Amino acid sequence: MKIKDLATPSLLFDKEIMLDNIHHMQAYANKYNVALRPHTKTHKSPKLAKLQEQAGAKGIAVAKVGEAEVMAENGLTDIFIANEIVGEDKLNRIKKLAETIDISFGVDSVEQCRMIEKVFSNSQKPAQVLIEIEVGENRSGVIEENDYIELVKYIMECTNVNLKGIFSHDGHTYKAKDIEECRALYNAAQIRTLHFSKIATDLGCQLETISIGSTPPMMHDFGVMEGITELRVGTYILMDVSQGNAIESYDRCAATVLTTVISKPTHERVITDVGAKGLTMQSRSQGICATTGLGYIKNSDDVYIDQVYDEHAIIYNEKFRNEVSIGDKVEIIPNHICPVCNLYDIAYLISGDEVIEEIPILCRGKLQ
Template sequence: MNYMEIDTPALIVDYDIMMNNIKTVQDYANSKNVNLRPHTKTHKSPHIAKLQEEAGAKGIAVAKLGEAEVMAENGLKDIFIANEVVSPNKLERIKKLIESIDISFGLDSIEAANIIEDVFKDSNNKAVVLIEIEVGENRSGIIEEDDYRDLLSHLKNNCPHIRLKGIFSHDGNSYNAESLEECKRIHLTSQERTLKFAKIAEEMDMPLETVSVGSTPSMLNDFPILDGITEIRPGTYIFMDASMKNACKNCDTAATILASVISRPTDERVILDVGAKGITMQTRTKGITAVEGMGQIKQFPGVNIFDVYDEHAIIYDKNMRDSVKVADKVEIIPVHICPVVNLHEKAYFVSKGEVIKEVPILARGKLS
């Protein structure tokens, strides 16, 4: 059927654009001689993850253990949890996964290492970890070189049940860069810092198999990848969103939310049947990813969602109000696609206006 016949609100994925986005970033990784490990928190779909692997990706990244379990249950065999895992209960779940797939996860402290060592001391398999390096986002990750050296020494001398596979970083501060030139500087500076920590490990006779970096703004403008980086982990590129359109020139927006006009109460106000529970309340107001409002209306360039309630989107635009009727449908380009996908049970793949497949979002809601 034509996708405009789908009941609303609904997550729509333009299949052809998505596949082109997959190819574009895989070609970029290939041209830089690094592995691509896409972060699947954006789409939360084993089906899409397999499309990425079929195109050449070396495994996947996830944000949470629950996502990893869903991916593993559906045939994904090489998974990195790009996050610290410290709960003994979660580590017990990893012990089960490690019996059948290649799974690794992050840590950034001796405290975490001690918890991991204690859980894995009775296991036939070692815990496989990557140390996170803070590179400017002001989130998690090792900051001081002395703390990093202490952690390396502790792993080497006190943690026989942990295997250090590598290090990873995330230059999420690239989203707030004021220009593409600043984005490039953040991209290169974060790599340099990550490689500095890789060098320290080598000097301590702990060479690393994996040196992993990445964020979508850094990976879609053909910026250089420095020698020594082995892997990149962009995620948003698969779908893109309103904020990414300004930051990245080489991919197009594949995902939208189809919504219906349910009211035109004034001569300039339009109400749609989706709100915070379908598109979130997120905004982006800084740097190259800054965008007006809480979502853009695809059919009306320049028109943005002014406000949202739980189940309503509020738009003020006289031209749109005069151009649509109650029950008409429009597409919303979300500000930030990752949390939006997590709100939907399935995606409709569309090609040339026709629905070609319904894909369940099997890892939605897997927050633990």
């Protein structure tokens, strides 16, 4: 099948670009002698996760228990849930997974660990947890050293919880005003993560895993500090407009949304058949990842989506309007690919103008 014959909207993955991205990041991890654990919330596909492992990845990261279950059902056996998991139902599901695969997950409070200790009290092996360290994104994770010390000491006294390591996410690097600030924020995040690792060591707890990760710093080869054992990176496999802006090129953007021009009601307005339900309304407002509009028309002269409704994308560009006809198909590079993948049941793997394979997005909607 040719790309032009696909019904729209359709999610496309360029095979050559995607594979090059996979091997590029694996080579980066190998260069610094650290493990690579791709965060698969980006693509939500066991098939792509297996490609990443075949290239050398140690295991995978996911965001939710439901994603871990689907990945495990499809043969992935080393999974880290990079999120705080709370609630007996979800913890029991992890305990079930732990019977057949290596699975670990995030914690950041004693209260959470009390729940885990209770749920895993009748398990054959203890829960494997990593403490999240807040490094500047202002999301989840331990902030105060005293809270961290209390948490480490509590876990060390637990019978059913094992402290495997710590992890951090320097997502605030996305908002860096320039590359040098991105480097500074990334380095500060590494230093802070390693500082908390030393605190654990001083308390008599040897950590197996010191995990960091976000895509922008890795794409610029800022290096990896001694003591870091693992890179947990996600968006690099497909990239998007925001990540392309961070590296000042869309050449590594493997994912696009194919859409059809369905109306040209004015001398400057173009309407296509993908809206918020197939593209999202996400944008980034500041820093090296800042975006213009709600998506970029691939290979265009600065043509962006100006507005989306549920099922419509609106473009105001007279030159573009005069270049396209009703029925033409164009590709949009999304601003943020992670939520876009969650909107499709399948993606089409393409090479040139050929569709060569369907990629099931089996973790779509697995939010629990």
